[in-house]
Amino acid sequence: MKQSLGAAALLAVALLAALAIVVPASAANTLLSIGRPATASSIEGGGYGAGAAFDGDAGTRWSSQAADPQWVQVDLGGPAAIAQVELAWEGAYARAFKIQASIDGGTWTDLYSTTTGTGGTQTLDVSGTGRYVRMHGTARGTGYGYSLWEFKVYGTGGAGGTPRPRPTFTDPVTHREFQANCSLTANRPDDPIVYPGLPGASHMHTFVGNRTTNAYSTPASLLAGGTSCTNPHDRSAYWFPSFYKGDQLIPTTGHQVIYYKSGILEYWRVQPFPQGLRFVVGSPTATLQQFRDSPGTVEGFECGDSTRNWDLPASCPAGTQVNVRYQAPSCWNGVNLDSPDHKSHMSYPAAGYCPASHPVAVPMLEFKIAFPADGDLSQARLSSGRGYTWHYDFFNAWDNDAILDALVTHCINGGLQCNDRGYDQYKPHRGAALTENYELP
Numbered sequence: 001m002k003q004s005l006g007a008a009a010l011l012a013v014a015l016l017a018a019l020a021i022v023v024p025a026s027a028a029n030t031l032l033s034i035g036r037p038a039t040a041s042s043i044e045g046g047g048y049g050a051g052a053a054f055d056g057d058a059g060t061r062w063s064s065q066a067a068d069p070q071w072v073q074v075d076l077g078g079p080a081a082i083a084q085v086e087l088a089w090e091g092a093y094a095r096a097f098k099i100q101a102s103i104d105g106g107t108w109t110d111l112y113s114t115t116t117g118t119g120g121t122q123t124l125d126v127s128g129t130g131r132y133v134r135m136h137g138t139a140r141g142t143g144y145g146y147s148l149w150e151f152k153v154y155g156t157g158g159a160g161g162t163p164r165p166r167p168t169f170t171d172p173v174t175h176r177e178f179q180a181n182c183s184l185t186a187n188r189p190d191d192p193i194v195y196p197g198l199p200g201a202s203h204m205h206t207f208v209g210n211r212t213t214n215a216y217s218t219p220a221s222l223l224a225g226g227t228s229c230t231n232p233h234d235r236s237a238y239w240f241p242s243f244y245k246g247d248q249l250i251p252t253t254g255h256q257v258i259y260y261k262s263g264i265l266e267y268w269r270v271q272p273f274p275q276g277l278r279f280v281v282g283s284p285t286a287t288l289q290q291f292r293d294s295p296g297t298v299e300g301f302e303c304g305d306s307t308r309n310w311d312l313p314a315s316c317p318a319g320t321q322v323n324v325r326y327q328a329p330s331c332w333n334g335v336n337l338d339s340p341d342h343k344s345h346m347s348y349p350a351a352g353y354c355p356a357s358h359p360v361a362v363p364m365l366e367f368k369i370a371f372p373a374d375g376d377l378s379q380a381r382l383s384s385g386r387g388y389t390w391h392y393d394f395f396n397a398w399d400n401d402a403i404l405d406a407l408v409t410h411c412i413n414g415g416l417q418c419n420d421r422g423y424d425q426y427k428p429h430r431g432a433a434l435t436e437n438y439e440l441p
Contacts, residue, residue, distance in 0.1 A: 029083045029084060029154045029155050029156060030154065030155070030156065031152055031153070031154055032076050032080055032082075032153050032154065032155055032156075032157070032158040033054050033074045033076065033133070033151065033152055033153035034054060034055070034056045034152070035054065035055065035056070035266070035269055036054055036074050036075055036076055036077060036158075036359070037051070037074070037075045037353070037354050037355060037356040037357075037358075037359035038050035038051045038053065038054050038062075038072065038073065038074045038075070038353065038356060039072075039073055039075075039350075039355055039356045040062060040064060040070070040071065040072040040073070041064065041069070041070045041071045041072070042064045042065040042067075042070060042145075043062065043063065043064065043065070043350075043351050044063035044064060044065060044145055044147075045063075046351055046352070047060075047265075047351065047352065048061060048062055048063040048147075048351065049062065049265075049350060049351025049352050049353045050062050050072050050073075050074075050350075050351075050353060051264075051265075051266070051351075051352070051353025051354070052265075052353070053072055053074075053148045053149070053150060053151040054074050054150075054151060054152075055266055056150070056166075058088065058149050058150060059149075060149070061090050061147050061148060061149045062147065062148050062151075063090070063092065063144075063145055063146070063147040064137075064145035064146045064147070065145050066140070066143065066144050066145045067145070068137065068138060068139060068140060069136065069137055069138045070137050070145060070146045071134050071135060071136040071137065072134060072135055072146075072148065072151065073105075073132050073133065073134030073135075073356070074132070074133055074134070074151065074153060074356075075105075075131065075132055075356040075359060076130075076131050076132070076133065076153065076157070076158035077131070077158050077359070078131055078157060078158050079103065079129060079130070079131050079157055079158075080129065080130065080131065080153075080155050080156065080157035080158040081128075081129055081155045081156045081157055082101055082111065082126055082127070082128050082129065082130060082133060082153060082154075082155040083125070083126065083127065083154055083155045083156075084123065084124065084125055084126065084153075084154040084155070085099050085111070085112070085123075085124045085126055085133070085151075085152065085153055085154070086121070086122070086123050086124070086150070086151075086152040086154070087121065087122045087124070087135065087148060087150075087151055087152075088121045088148060088149040088150040088151075089119040089120060089121070089122070089147065089148060089149070090147035090148065090149055091119070091142065091144070091147070092140070092141070092142050092144035092145055092146060092147040093117060093118070093119030093120075093140075093141040093142065093146070093147075094117050094119075094135070094137040094138075094139070094140060094141060094146055095115065095116070095117050095139045095140065095141040096114065096115040096116075096117065096137070096138045096139035097113075097114065097117060097135055097136060097137040097138060097139075097146075098110050098111075098112065098113045098114075098135075098136045098138070099111045099112040099113075099124060099126060099133070099134070099135060099136075100133070100134050100136055101128045101129065101130030101132065101133050101134075102130050102131070102132040102133075102134075103129070103130055103131055103132075104131075104132075105131070105132045105356075108134070108136075109128055109130070111124075111126040111127070111128045111133075112124050112126050115139070117141060118141075119141060131158075132356075133153045135148070135151060165268070166266075166268045167268055167413060167414055167415065169414065169415065169430070171415070171427055171430070173267075173415035174415075174417070175261075175415070175416060175417035175424075176261055176262040176267040176270075176411070176412045176413075176415050176416070177259050177260060177261040177262070177411060177412060177416075177417060177418065178259075178260050178407050178408075178411035178412065178416075178418035178419070178420065178422055178433075179257055179258070179259060179260070179418065179419055179420050180209075180229055180231065180234050180236070180238075180257075180258040180259075180260065180420060181229060181230045181231075181255035181256070181257060181258075181420050182208040182209040182227070182228050182229040182230075182234070182238060182255060182256055182258065183208060183228040183252075183254060183255050183256065184206065184207070184208055184228070184251055184252050184253070184256075185207045185208060185209065185210070185211045185213065185228050186206075186207045186213070186214075187204055187205070187206050187207070187242050187249060187251060188204070188205065188207070188214065189201070189202050189203060189204050189205070190202055190205065190213075190214050190215040191205060191215070191239070191393065192213065192214065192215055192216065192217040192218075192237070192395065193278050193279075193280060193338070193342050193393050193395060194280065194342060194393075195215060196215065196216070196217075197215055197216055198215055199214065199215040199216075200215075201215070203241060203242075203284065203383040203384050204241070204242040204249070204383040205239045205240065205241060205242060205383070205393075206239060206240055206241070206242045206243070206251065206252060207237065207238070207239045208228060208229075208238050208239070208252070208256050208258075209227055209228060209229055209234065209235070209236050209237050209238045210222050210225045210226070210227055210228075210235050210236060210237040210395075210397060211225055211226040211227060211228060212224075212225030212226070213225075213237040213239065213395070217237060217395065219275065219276040219395075219397060222235050222236070222237055222395060222397035223235055223397050223399050225397075229420070230255065230420045231403075231420045231421065231434075231438050232438055233398055233399050233400045233403045233404075233438060234397075234398055235397040235398065235399050236394065236395060236396050236397045236398060237393070237394070237395040237397065238256075238258055238367070238392065238393070238394055238395075239392065239393050240367065240369060240390070240391065240392040240393070241284065241382040241383045241384040241389065241390065241391065242382070242383040243322070243371040243373065243380070243381075243382060243383075244380065244381050244382070244383065245373055245377065245379060245380050246379040246380075250371050250372065250373050252369065252370065252371060252372075253370075253372050254370075256367070256368070256369050256370065257367075257368040258365060258366070258367055258368070259365065259366040259368065260363040260364075260365060260407070260408070260411075260412065261327075261330075261363065261364045261365075261366060261412065262330070262361075262363070262364060262412050263296075263327070263328075263329075263330030263331070263348070263349050263361070263363075263364030264330065264331075264349050264352055264353060264354060264361045265352035265353065266352075266353075266361075267412055267413060267415060268413045268415075269361050269413075270330075270361045270362065270363060270408060270412045270413060271360060271361060271362055271408065272362070272363070272398075272401065272404045272405045272408045273362050273363060273396040273398070273404065274332075274337065274362075274396070275396065275397070275398075275401065276337045276395075276396060276397070277332065277337050277338075277362075277394075277396045278337065278338050278342070278393070278394060278395040278396065279328070279329070279338070279342055279343060279345070279346045279393070279394055280342040280343055280391060280392075280393050281296075281326065281327075281328040281329070281365070281367075281391060281392050281393075281394070282294070282326060282389075282390055282391030282392065283389070283391055284384035284385065284389045284391055285389065286388055286389055286390075286391070287388065288310050288311060288386075288388040290388070291310055291387075291388035291389075291390065292310045292388070294326070295329075295348040296326065296327035296328060296329065296348050296364075297327045297366075298310075298325075298326050298327070299324075299325040299326070300324065300325075300326075300387075301313060301322055301323065301324050301387055301390075302322075302323050302324075303316035303317070303320045303321060303322050303323065303374070304316055304317040304320045309387070310387070310388055311386055311387040311388055312377060312380045312381070312382075312386070312387035313377055314376075314377055314378050315375060315376055315377055315378070316373065316374040316375065316377060317374065318374050318375060319374060320374050321370050321371060321372045321373060321374060322370070322371045322373050322377070322380075323368065323369065323370050323371075324367075324368075324369050324371075324387075324390055325366055325367065325368045325369075326366070326367060326390060326392070327364055327365070327366045328346075328364060328365040328366070328367075328392075328394070329343075329346040329347050329348045329364075330346075330348070330349060330354075330361060330362055330363065330364035330365075331346065331347040331348065331349055331354035331355060331358035331359070331360065331361060331362070332345065332346055332358055332360040332361075332362050333345045333346075333347075333357060333358045333359075333360070334358075334359055334360040342393075345358075346358065349361075363408060363412060365394055367392050402440060403434065403438070403439075403440065406422065406433040406434065406440060407422045407433050407434070409433070410422045410430075410431075410432075410433035411424070411433060414430065416430060418432075418433070420438075421433065421434040421435070421436070421438055422434050
């Protein structure tokens with residue numbers, strides 16, 4: 001009898017030891033999906049993008065159109081062992097749906113399936129591997145679409161790392177930006193992005209920023225060059241088609257403003273540009289409709305009280321000037337610093353979130369360029385043609401990554417309206433990102 005008790009005791013000890021191993025393994029599962037890029041089969045409208053289901057905010061939601069089937073998926077950034085999924089349904093829930101995983105985003109494996117869903121908050125223990133995880137709804141539980149406050153995926157693996165945390169300041173957020181103020185350096189028919197190594201191959205461009213920009217410019221040559229920007233660390237090259245009044249070149253005067261902003265709703269997730277990133281915004285062959293309907297905000301041309309012109313105004317009041325504003329894509333694919341068309345490695349956000357194909361949110365550039373031209377502008381043109389052929393190029397060359405990171409963190413992630421050294425005059429208590437000498441404090 002004593003021997004039997006001893007065996008039972010040994011068995012109990014062995015079971016406890018096994019549990020001691022299992023519990024920590026389960027506890028090692030972490031939330032993999034927060035802040036990761038997401039896509040969906042459809043969205044109900046602005047503010048209901050796929051990313052809202054993965055932002056950690058229980059007050060935002062993804063919502064689909066009212067049709068079957070629909071899906072929403074998240075890119076975990078790398079292969080992951082998936083152990084648990086939590087769904088927090090809004091009133092528009094799925095009666096029949098599957099949780100699926102995929103390595104390549106094309107072939108899907110079912111991790112869970114039901115035809116009797118009741119909505120609410122569901123915690124589902126699953127087992128599988130994949131980089132992509134989706135909820136695939138086949139039958140709605142209401143007459144509305146599908147809607148999730150949160151879709152959380154737990155496990156191990158994925159992209160790893162911790163996304164930038166949401167700031168905890170209490171000031172109201174009205175802006176998320178800082179300025180680069182750069183003056184004219186040259187007018188020349190070069191384009192080191194579209195026509196590298198081919199001087200004179202382009203239409204005339206007006207260059208601001210880096211003083212050495214020409215057809216032969218490279219990341220190394222730009223970093224070694226001087227700058228016309230008020231922040232001496234900004235060696236980036238910025239250029240755009242030159243402005244003519246008849247055959248007379250009208251050069252820009254004074255500092256031109258290039259805003260660095262957030263193009264996504266979750267502005268605290270914006271990261272600095274990688275060194276050497278370059279891209280083209282707009283097209284010299286665009287039609288008026290293509291310019292007007294760009295996926296980025298286009299304020300077009302303005303002068304005096306005339307605003308949102310999709311072509312150059314025919315005249316401007318005496319003493320005014322022609323201004324143009326046009327926003328750039330702000331989602332990067334995280335891999336390529338350039339692409340054959342100089343655009344495909346970048347993308348505009350969709351409903352305020354970066355798409356899964358371009359998961360890295362970088363600053364959204366907005367060129368605000370002023371040409372000192374007034375009076376009769378019936379003969380005004382750009383070197384590329386009509387006003388709607390407006391476009392511009394950017395070649396990143398900040399000479400100190402920590403300086404750019406400080407400006408992005410303090411001003412964009414911090415929800416401020418900053419000048420070129422990261423100071424918001426309307427919120428002086430928040431300080432500045434850089435000293436008056438444009439150095440880190």
